[in-house]
Amino acid sequence: MSRTVREVVFVDGVRTPFGKAGGMYAETRADDLVIRAIRELLRRNPQLPPERVEEVAIAATTQIGDQGLTLGRTAALLSGLPKTVPGYSIDRMCAGAMTAVTTVAGSIAMGAIDVAIAGGVEHMGRHPMGEGVDPNPRIIAEKLVDPSALVMGATAENLHDRFPHITKQRADAFAVNSQRKYAAAARDLEKDFVTIATRSAELGWGLASADEPPRPGTTVEGLATLKTPFRPHGRVTAGNSAGLNDGATASIIAAEDTARELGLPVGMRLVSYAFTGVEPEVMGVGPIPSTEKALAKAGLSISDIGLFELNEAFAVQVLAFLDHFGIGDEDPRVNPAGGAIAMGHPLAASGVRLMTQLSRHFEAHPEVRYGLTAMCIGIGMGGTVIWENPAWEGK
Numbered sequence: 001m002s003r004t005v006r007e008v009v010f011v012d013g014v015r016t017p018f019g020k021a022g023g024m025y026a027e028t029r030a031d032d033l034v035i036r037a038i039r040e041l042l043r044r045n046p047q048l049p050p051e052r053v054e055e056v057a058i059a060a061t062t063q064i065g066d067q068g069l070t071l072g073r074t075a076a077l078l079s080g081l082p083k084t085v086p087g088y089s090i091d092r093m094c095a096g097a098m099t100a101v102t103t104v105a106g107s108i109a110m111g112a113i114d115v116a117i118a119g120g121v122e123h124m125g126r127h128p129m130g131e132g133v134d135p136n137p138r139i140i141a142e143k144l145v146d147p148s149a150l151v152m153g154a155t156a157e158n159l160h161d162r163f164p165h166i167t168k169q170r171a172d173a174f175a176v177n178s179q180r181k182y183a184a185a186a187r188d189l190e191k192d193f194v195t196i197a198t199r200s201a202e203l204g205w206g207l208a209s210a211d212e213p214p215r216p217g218t219t220v221e222g223l224a225t226l227k228t229p230f231r232p233h234g235r236v237t238a239g240n241s242a243g244l245n246d247g248a249t250a251s252i253i254a255a256e257d258t259a260r261e262l263g264l265p266v267g268m269r270l271v272s273y274a275f276t277g278v279e280p281e282v283m284g285v286g287p288i289p290s291t292e293k294a295l296a297k298a299g300l301s302i303s304d305i306g307l308f309e310l311n312e313a314f315a316v317q318v319l320a321f322l323d324h325f326g327i328g329d330e331d332p333r334v335n336p337a338g339g340a341i342a343m344g345h346p347l348a349a350s351g352v353r354l355m356t357q358l359s360r361h362f363e364a365h366p367e368v369r370y371g372l373t374a375m376c377i378g379i380g381m382g383g384t385v386i387w388e389n390p391a392w393e394g395k
């Protein structure tokens with residue numbers, strides 16, 4: 001049997017507004033967040049017959065309770081998809097949704113399926129980081145990793161140690177810029193939001209329609225006074241880190257020929273992707289080798305990339321990436337609408353948030369041919385996906 005690898009496209013993506021852990025989603029189930037996102041995705045794309053969806057891959061880092069039970073399958077059933085549509089769950093920590101996309105993309109490229117839904121959810125309020133984990137003691141006893149590798153904020157402090165020229169002042173200035181860019185772009189981002197009813201025993205019903213984490217008035221002076229919870233006299237604070245957040249994302253990934261057959265929009269064309277491992281103690285550097293690998297696979301160089309959506313787990317790790325590739329701290333190609341420091345990072349959901357934003361930026365920038373989404377990942381990994389802009393006017 002001969003086989004041709006098929007082009008894979010990102011059709012459309014949506015997300016719930018992101019909440020603060022313990023905030024507006026405190027009494028909302030995690031699975032209801034992602035079910036609502038899938039329902040809205042299907043509503044927005046009526047050209048897609050539900051029975052043409054052949055896989056639902058949903059990521060969550062803590063696959064317990066309302067994030068457990070093979071969430072991709074149960075969310076598919078509760079989203080109103082036919083019972084014939086299968087699903088599964090994915091975990092690659094912060095890169096869960098990114099891995100959901102690359103995994104279904106592989107299935108599409110080799111011809112196993114034509115269309116899939118990929119996304120993620122993390123309710124860090126209901127499922128705090130590390131809930132129920134039981135790391136094998138040998139991982140530390142045999143010095144495979146330093147104990148700090150299991151605390152993400154501590155790995156960010158380690159990164160400041162490794163790159164002393166990335167000062168706290170620089171990290172704080174980067175965080176202020178993220179908040180500023182987000183404030184300017186919030187209206188545009190809301191076009192891809194799925195509003196969702198929230199409930200509170202105390203306050204009654206509400207409607208989540210805007211992100212809860214942003215702090216628009218943030219200043220470098222204000223950030224300078226914050227505590228450094230991961231190390232006395234450290235550099236990592238609540239202001240230059242992503243927070244603890246709740247939210248969900250969902251996207252349609254399809255073979256390009258199927259998208260054209262069904263009349264679905266082509267938001268971005270997948271060019272290449274790569275995941276790599278790094279020392280777990282400095283997991284924030286992960287996107288550097290994953291980007292180098294994804295660029296090499298695509299035969300591209302960093303100068304070919306016109307737009308970057310980098311997950312801001314911590315300012316220091318984005319700055320390490322920018323320094324490595326010779327990109328300025330305020331380069332307008334990077335996170336034009338701000339990043340996770342402003343809007344939040346519900347771990348396994350964020351990968352599709354990055355992709356949805358890049359797709360919107362592509363629409364606004366037909367002069368840009370290639371963009372990339374990249375993120376660092378706990379236990380020392382990085383993930384990068386390179387995309388081509390179908391609206392590129394150079395063709």
Ligand SMILES: CC(C)(COP(=O)(O)OP(=O)(O)OC[C@H]1O[C@@H](n2cnc3c(N)ncnc32)[C@H](O)[C@@H]1OP(=O)(O)O)[C@@H](O)C(=O)NCCC(=O)NCCS
Nearest residue numbers: 094152153215218222226229237238239241242243244313
């Ligand atoms: C850093 C972290 C511990 C802070 O948690 P927290 O203490 O609950 O955070 P808060 O939102 O309460 O902020 C702490 C303080 O900073 C202040 N603050 C936060 N952001 C601020 C900003 N932009 N400007 C001014 N003040 C700010 C808060 O008002 C609060 O002040 P208070 O103590 O006087 O009430 C938590 O967000 C964290 O662990 N982040 C990393 C998440 C992570 O590891 N993700 C995975 C990445 S791989």
